[in-house]
Amino acid sequence: xxxxxxxxxxxxxxxxxxxxxxxxxxxxxxxxxxxxxxxxxxxxxxxxxxxxxxxxxxxxxxxxxxxxxxxxxxxxxxxxxxxxxxxxxxxxxxxxxxxxxxxxxxxxxxxxxxxxxxxxxxxxxxxxxxxxxxxxxxxxxxxxxxxxxxxxxxxxxxxxxxxxxxxxxxxxxxxxxxxxxxxxxxxxxxxxxxxxxxxxxxxxxxxxxxxxxxxxxxxxxxxxxxxxxxxxxxxxxxxxxxxxxxxxxxxxxxxxxxxxxxxxxxxxxxxxxxxxxxxxxxxxxxxxxxxxxxxxxxxxxxxxxxxxxxxxxxxxxxxxxxxxxxxxxxxxxxxxxxxxxxxxxxxxxxxxxxxxxxxxxxxxxxxxxxxxxxxxxxxxxxxxxxxxxxxxxxxxxxxxxxxxxxxxxxxxxxxxxxxxxxxxxxxxxxxxxxxxxxxxxxxxxxxxxxxxxxxxxxxxxxxxxxxxxxxxxxxxxxx
Amino acid sequence: xxxxxxxxxxxxxxxxxxxxxxxxxxxxxxxxxxxxxxxxxxxxxxxxxxxxxxxxxxxxxxxxxxxxxxxxxxxxxxxxxxxxxxxxxxxxxxxxxxxxxxxxxxxxxxxxxxxxxxxxxxxxxxxxxxxxxxxxxxxxxxxxxxxxxxxxxxxxxxxxxxxxxxxxxxxxxxxxxxxxxxxxxxxxxxxxxxxxxxxxxxxxxxxxxxxxxxxxxxxxxxxxxxxxxxxxxxxxxxxxxxxxxxxxxxxxxxxxxxxxxxxxxxxxxxxxxxxxxxxxxxxxxxxxxxxxxxxxxxxxxxxxxxxxxxxxxxxxxxxxxxxxxxxxxxxxxxxxxxxxxxxxxxxxxxxxxxxxxxxxxxxxxxxxxxxxxxxxxxxxxxxxxxxxxxxxxxxxxxxxxxxxxxxxxxxxxxxxxxxxxxxxxxxxxxxxxxxxxxxxxxxxxxxxxxxxxxxxxxxxxxxxxxxxxxxxxxxxxxx
Numbered sequence: 001x002x003x004x005x006x007x008x009x010x011x012x013x014x015x016x017x018x019x020x021x022x023x024x025x026x027x028x029x030x031x032x033x034x035x036x037x038x039x040x041x042x043x044x045x046x047x048x049x050x051x052x053x054x055x056x057x058x059x060x061x062x063x064x065x066x067x068x069x070x071x072x073x074x075x076x077x078x079x080x081x082x083x084x085x086x087x088x089x090x091x092x093x094x095x096x097x098x099x100x101x102x103x104x105x106x107x108x109x110x111x112x113x114x115x116x117x118x119x120x121x122x123x124x125x126x127x128x129x130x131x132x133x134x135x136x137x138x139x140x141x142x143x144x145x146x147x148x149x150x151x152x153x154x155x156x157x158x159x160x161x162x163x164x165x166x167x168x169x170x171x172x173x174x175x176x177x178x179x180x181x182x183x184x185x186x187x188x189x190x191x192x193x194x195x196x197x198x199x200x201x202x203x204x205x206x207x208x209x210x211x212x213x214x215x216x217x218x219x220x221x222x223x224x225x226x227x228x229x230x231x232x233x234x235x236x237x238x239x240x241x242x243x244x245x246x247x248x249x250x251x252x253x254x255x256x257x258x259x260x261x262x263x264x265x266x267x268x269x270x271x272x273x274x275x276x277x278x279x280x281x282x283x284x285x286x287x288x289x290x291x292x293x294x295x296x297x298x299x300x301x302x303x304x305x306x307x308x309x310x311x312x313x314x315x316x317x318x319x320x321x322x323x324x325x326x327x328x329x330x331x332x333x334x335x336x337x338x339x340x341x342x343x344x345x346x347x348x349x350x351x352x353x354x355x356x357x358x359x360x361x362x363x364x365x366x367x368x369x370x371x372x373x374x375x376x377x378x379x380x381x382x383x384x385x386x387x388x389x390x391x392x393x394x395x396x397x398x399x400x401x402x403x404x405x406x407x408x409x410x411x412x413x414x415x416x417x418x419x420x421x422x423x424x425x426x427x428x429x430x431x432x433x434x435x436x437x438x439x440x441x442x443x444x445x446x447x448x449x450x451x452x453x454x455x456x457x458x459x460x461x462x463x464x465x466x467x468x469x470x471x472x473x474x475x476x477x478x479x
Numbered sequence: 480x481x482x483x484x485x486x487x488x489x490x491x492x493x494x495x496x497x498x499x500x501x502x503x504x505x506x507x508x509x510x511x512x513x514x515x516x517x518x519x520x521x522x523x524x525x526x527x528x529x530x531x532x533x534x535x536x537x538x539x540x541x542x543x544x545x546x547x548x549x550x551x552x553x554x555x556x557x558x559x560x561x562x563x564x565x566x567x568x569x570x571x572x573x574x575x576x577x578x579x580x581x582x583x584x585x586x587x588x589x590x591x592x593x594x595x596x597x598x599x600x601x602x603x604x605x606x607x608x609x610x611x612x613x614x615x616x617x618x619x620x621x622x623x624x625x626x627x628x629x630x631x632x633x634x635x636x637x638x639x640x641x642x643x644x645x646x647x648x649x650x651x652x653x654x655x656x657x658x659x660x661x662x663x664x665x666x667x668x669x670x671x672x673x674x675x676x677x678x679x680x681x682x683x684x685x686x687x688x689x690x691x692x693x694x695x696x697x698x699x700x701x702x703x704x705x706x707x708x709x710x711x712x713x714x715x716x717x718x719x720x721x722x723x724x725x726x727x728x729x730x731x732x733x734x735x736x737x738x739x740x741x742x743x744x745x746x747x748x749x750x751x752x753x754x755x756x757x758x759x760x761x762x763x764x765x766x767x768x769x770x771x772x773x774x775x776x777x778x779x780x781x782x783x784x785x786x787x788x789x790x791x792x793x794x795x796x797x798x799x800x801x802x803x804x805x806x807x808x809x810x811x812x813x814x815x816x817x818x819x820x821x822x823x824x825x826x827x828x829x830x831x832x833x834x835x836x837x838x839x840x841x842x843x844x845x846x847x848x849x850x851x852x853x854x855x856x857x858x859x860x861x862x863x864x865x866x867x868x869x870x871x872x873x874x875x876x877x878x879x880x881x882x883x884x885x886x887x888x889x890x891x892x893x894x895x896x897x898x899x900x901x902x903x904x905x906x907x908x909x910x911x912x913x914x915x916x917x918x919x920x921x922x923x924x925x926x927x928x929x930x931x932x933x934x935x936x937x938x939x940x941x942x943x944x945x946x947x948x949x950x951x952x953x954x955x956x957x958x
Contacts, residue, residue: 033719033733037859063717065736073859191703201699202681202740220680223698224670238542240512254512256765257544259758261681261740278757279738282764286735289768290849296772297845298838304850308867312874315842319875320882322838326831327886333830337823344816347826351812351942352805354830359777359801363794366776370769371783380516380552388787395791396798403799407806463830 035066040073047078056085068099071108072305079104083111094120098128102135103305114140118147125199126152127172127280130159134169167251168244170284171265171274174198177207178231180214185227202261202277206235211271213264215239241266242276248284253375255281292373295451296366298322321456329354329463336471339479345412346474349421352404353470357428357462360396364389364436365458369450372440386437393433397426420477424470428462435461514545519552526557535564547578550587551784558583562590573599577607581614582784593619597626604678605631606651606759609638613648646730647723649763650744650753653677656686657710659693664706681740681756685714690750692743694718720745721755727763732854734760771852774930775845777801800935808833808942815950818958824891825953828900831883832949836907836941839875843868843915844937848929851919865916872912876905899956903949907941914940 039058046054059082062070067086071079090112097105097120109117109132121129121144133141133156145153155173162168174197178187187204191197204222206215215235225234241264242251254263255278265274287301294301298318303311333340333350340347368385371377377385401422409418439457440450518537525533538561541549546565550558569591576584576599588596588611600608600623612620612635624632634652641647653676657666666683670676683701685694694714704713720743721730733742734757744753766780773780777797782790812819812829819826847864850856856864880901888897918936919929 033729034736034854037857040859063737065738069854072855075863188702192705197703198699200697218679219698219702220677223667223702224676226671250512256761257513258542259544259761261757278740278761282735282738282757282761285761285764286768289765289772293768293772293775293849294845296776297841299842299845303846304855304864308870308874311867312871315839315871316875316878318842319835319838319879323831323835323879323883326834329834330827330831333827337827340826341820341823344820344826347819347823347829348809348812348816350826351830351833352802352809355805355808355938355942356798356802359798360794362776363778363797366773366778367782370772375513375548376551376783378516380519385783388790391787392791392794395787396795399795400798400802404802459834463834 035062035069035073040070043070043082044074044078047081052081052085055082059086060089064093064095065099067096068101071096072101072104076107079107080111083108087112087116090116090120091123094124094132095128097121097132098124101302101305103302105132105135109136109140114143115147118144122148122152125172126155126159126174126274127170127277130156130169134160162244163247165248166244167242167246167248167265167276168274170248170251170276170280171244172198172277172280173274175264175272175275176201176204177211177213177272178204180206180208180232180235182231183227184222184225184229184231184234187222187231188227198275200277201275203264203275204231205239205264205272205275206231207272213239213241213266213272216264218261239264241270241272243268244273249288251276252281252284252288256285288373292369292451295449296369296455298455322459325456325460325463328460329467332464332467333471335468336475339471339475343417343474343478345408345414345417346471349408349417350467350470353421353424353428354463354466356400356404356425357432357466358459360393360429361432361436361458361462362455364392364433365440365454368437368440369454372444372450377441378444382437382441386434389433389437390430393430394426397429400429401425416478417474420473421470424466424473427469428466431465432458432462514541514548514552519549522549522561523553523557526560531560531564534561538565539568543572543574544578546575547580550575551580551583555586558586559590562587566591566595569595569599570602573603573611574607576600576611577603580781580784582781584611584614588615588619593622594626597623601627601631604651605634605638605653605753606649606756609635609648613639641723642726644727645723646721646725646727646744646755647753649727649730649755649759650723651677651756651759652753654743654751654754655680655683656690656692656751657683659685659687659711659714661710662706663701663704663708663710663713666701666710667706677754679756680754682743682754683710684718684743684751684754685710686751692718692720692745692751695743697740718743720749720751722747723752728767730755731760731763731767735764767852771848771930774928775848775934777934801938804935804939804942807939808946811943811946812950814947815954818950818954822896822953822957824887824893824896825950828887828896829946829949832900832903832907833942833945835879835883835904836911836945837938839872839908840911840915840937840941841934843871843912844919844933847916847919848933851923851929856920857923861916861920865913868912868916869909872909873905876908879908880904895957896953899952900949903945903952906948907945910944911937911941 043055043058046058059067059070071082074082097108100108121132129152133144136144145156159169176191176197178190201219203216203218205213206217208214215237216239217231217234217236221234240254240258240260242254244265244267254260260278262275262277264272265276267273291301298315300314303314306314368377404425405418405422408421409415435458440454443450443453522534522537525537538546538549550561553561576587579587600611608631612623615623624635638648655670655676657669680698682695682697684692685696687693694716695718696710696713696715700713719733719737719739721733723744723746733739739757741754741756743751744755746752770780777794779793782793785793847856883904884897884901887900888894914937919933922929922932
C-alpha cells in the first residue's frame with residue numbers, strides 16, 4: 001500500500017527512541033509508534049489559535065493511518081478544519097481515507113465534492129478505492145463513479161456485484177500473472193518494464209492459456225534464482241485459490257491456516273481476476289474478532305463512533321430481549337411467593353445461585369463460541385466436550401455447594417438452608433455447563449450466529465434453573 | 480514458512496472444487512480448505528482397523544497446519560498412533576509442531592526423544608524452532624538444546640533471554656541485510672549465491688557500518704528495478720524498527736497500523752538482530768483477540784484442550800470471585816428483609832432491575848475494553864465517551880422505566896410499584912453506563928488489564944445499585 005514519502009519529525013524521533021532504547025525493558029512499556037497524544041494536543045492547540053499553516057505542517061508529517069486516527073479522535077468541528085487544511089493535498093495522498101472508521105469517513109466524504117473524491121481515489125490501489133466507495137450513499141457513489149476513469153470504474157462496479165464480506169470485495173485488481181513456460185529472466189524483464197503493476201506484491205501467479213491460476217511463486221524465490229531458471233521449476237503447484245464469492249471469514253481462515261501473504265481470486269469459471277493480500281486479511285481478522293466480542297456483549301460494530309441516539313437505538317433491542325428473559329425468570333420466582341413470604345432468607349440468597357449459574361455458563365459459552373468460530377468445535381468432538389463440561393460443572397458445583405452452603409448456614413443459622421442452596425448450586429452448575437455447549441452448537445447447526453443469540457438463551461436457562469432448583473427445593477424441604 | 484512439497488489428494492480436489500465452483504454463491508458457504516471431516520473419519524477408521532500404511536498415506540498428504548488440526552481433534556490414543564506412524568518422516572517435516580496447540584504439543588513431544596526432536600527442529604526457521612522449544616519443560620529443553628547445532632542453539636538461548644510475549648521471542652534470526660551503497664544488481668547476485676537465507680522474505684534491510692537498520696526495501700521494488708539502480712534510490716528511510724523487548728501487542732499494533740509484512744528487530748544498541756514477519760503477527764492478533772474474549776468470559780487460554788481437573792481449577796478462581804460479589808449483592812437485599820416480608824412482589828421483581836443494569840453495563844464495558852485495546856479510548860476522549868454513556872443510559876433508562884413499570888403495575892395491580900421499579904431502572908442504567916466506562920479506564924490507568932477485572936467490578940456495582948435503588952425506593956415509598 002502506498003505510504004506517503006514526506007519526512008516526519010514525529011516518526012523520526014519515534015524511530016530513534018525505539019531503535020536505541022535507554023533500557024530494553026522500558027521500550028516494551030512505552031509506545032513509540034502510532035499517533036502520539038502530545039502531537040494531537042499541539043494540533044488541537046494550533047486549530048484553536050487558527051494557525052492553519054502550523055496545522056498543515058504537523059498533519060502532513062503523519063502516516064495515513066495516524067492521520068486517520070487523528071481525524072477519529074478530534075472534535076467534529078476540529079476534524080472539519082483539518083480536512084479543509086489537507087484538502088489541497090488530497091489528490092496526491094488520499095490513503096488515510098481507507099484507514100478511517102466508516103462512520104467518521106462518511107462525515108469527511110460529505111465535506112468533499114464527488115469529482116474531487118474521484119480524483120483522489122483514482123490514485124489508490126483498486127481495493128482501497130473500493131473500500132471507500134462501497135460505503136458511499138447510492139447517489140454520491142454514482143456521482144463519484146461517473147467522475148472516475150473507465151477501467152477503475154468498471155472494476156469497482158464489478159466488485160459491487162459480489163456479496164458483501166466476500167473475497168470479491170476484498171480483492172485488488174492489480175496482480176502479476178505470467179505463463180508457465182517463462183524463465184526467471186523473462187519474468188524479471190517483464191516486471192521491470194510493465195506498467196500499472198500493484199504498488200507491492202508478494203507472489204507471481206502462473207496461469208494457463210485460459211487464464212486459470214495453476215500455481216504461484218513467492219517473489220523471494222524468483223529473486224534468488226538465476227535468470228535461466230524456468231518458472232516451472234520454482235512454481236508451487238498446490239495453489240489455494242479463492243472463489244470471488246467466498247466469505248471473508250473463510251478467506252481469513254485460509255490465510256491463517258496456511259500462512260499466506262497473498263491469494264489468487266478466481267471467478268465462477270476459475271479465471272484469475274484479482275488477489276487478496278495479507279494486510280486486508282489482518283483487517284478482516286480484527287473485524288471478525290471484534291464482531292464476536294461485540295455480539296457477545298450485545299453491541300453493534302462502530303458503537304464508539306455512533307451518536308447518542310444511534311447508540312441508544314442499537315442497544316435498545318438487546319436490552320429489550322434481556323427484559324423478556326428477566327421477566328421469565330421473575331415469573332419462576334413468582335411461583336414461590338408463598339415460600340418466600342415464610343422464609344425471606346430465600347429472597348436474599350436466590351440471586352447467588354442464579355448468578356453463579358450465569359457465570360459458569362458464560363465461561364463454557366465463551367470457549368464454545370470461540371472454538372466454533374476457529375473450527376475447533378463441531379460434530380466431531382461435540383460429545384466429548386459436552387461430557388467434559390458436565391464433569392467440570394459437577395466438580396465446581398460440589399465445591400461451591402460446600403462454600404455457599406456453609407455461608408448460608410452460618411449467615412442464617414440454618415443447616416437445612418445450607419443443604420438446599422448447596423444442592424441447588426450443583427444442579428445449576430451442571431446444567432450451566434451443559435447448556436453452555438449445547439446452545440451455541442445448536443444455533444450453529446441452524447445457521448444462527450452463536451455469538452449473537454447464545455447469551456440470551458443461556459442466562460434464561462441458568463436463571464430459570466437456578467431460581468427453580470433453589471426455591472423448589474426450599475419449598476419441599478424447609479416447609 | 481516451509482510448506483511440505485508432497486502432492487496431496489485432499490488439497491488437489493479441494494483446489495479444483497474451489498477454483499471452479501458450480502455456482503459462486505454455493506462456494507461461499509462450503510469450506511473447501513482446512514482438514515475435512517471425511518478425511519479425519521477415514522483416518523480414524525484406518526487406525527481402528529490398524530491399517531497403518533493407509534494412515535501414513537492419508538496423513539502424509541496433509542499440509543502441516545491440517546496435520547496439527549488432525550492431532551488436536553483425534554482421541555489421545557489415536558493421536559499417539561498417528562505420531563508413531565509419521566515419526567520416521569519427522570526429520571524432513573516437523574513444521575506441524577509449530578501449528579499445534581501448546582497443550583497437545585506437550586503430549587506429542589513427550590512421545591519423542593530429545594535427539595530426535597533436536598534433529599527435527601534444526602530443519603525449521605529459527606522462530607519456528609523457538610516456538611516449540613520455549614514451551615518445553617526445563618529439563619527436556621536442556622537435552623534438546625544440547626543435541627542442536629551451535630548457532631541454532633545460541634540463537635534460541637538468546638531468544639529465551641527476552642521477556643515472554645516480546646518481539647525477541649517472535650523474531651526469526653534469518654534475514655537479508657545489505658549496505659546502502661550496493662546496487663540492485665549486486666543485491667540480486669548476493670541473494671542468488673548466499674547460503675542459509677530465510678525460506679521466504681519480504682523486505683531487504685539496509686544497514687549502516689554499525690549494523691543499524693537505516694531503511695528497508697520491499698523486494699517487489701528490487702524486482703522491478705534495473706540492475707544499475709542504487710539501493711539508495713529505492714530505500715524507504717522511514718523505517719519502523721522494533722526493540723527486541725517490545726511487547727507483542729505493540730508489535731501487532733505496529734503491523735496493523737502501518738500494513739507491514741516484516742519489521743526489523745533491534746537490540747538495546749539498535750543493531751539489527753532479527754525480523755518479525757506478518758504470519759507470526761497474524762497469530763499474535765488472534766491470540767490477543769481470544770485473550771480479551773476469554774478474560775471477559777472468565778476463562779483461560781487453551782481451556783478447550785485442558786483436561787477436566789485443569790479446567791475446573793482454572794475456572795474455580797473466577798467463580799470464587801463472583802461468589803463474593805454475589806454475596807455482597809445479597810447483603811444489600813438482606814438490609815431490606817423486612818420490606819420484602821411485607822411486599823413479596825419486590826423479591827419477584829428485583830432481579831429484573833439488577834439484570835438490566837448488568838446487561839447495559841456490559842454493553843458499555845465491551846465497547847470500552849475493545850476501544851482501550853485498540854488505542855481508540857484513553858485520556859483524550861474519556862470525558863466525551865463517559866458523557867455519551869450517561870445520555871445513552873438516561874434514554875434507555877427512561878424507555879425501560881416505562882416498559883418495566885407498566886409490566887410491574889399490571890402484574891401486581893399496583894401503580895406505585897410500577898413507579899418504583901421505573902425510577903430504579905433509570906438510576907441503575909445511568910450508573911451502569913458510567914461505571915462501564917470508568918472502571919476499565921481506571922484499571923488501565925493502574926496498569927491492570929481491563930479485560931480481566933472490569934466485569935467483576937461492574938456487576939458488583941450494577942447489582943448493588945440495582946437492588947439498593949429498587950428496594951430502598953420501595954421501602955421509602957410503599958411502606
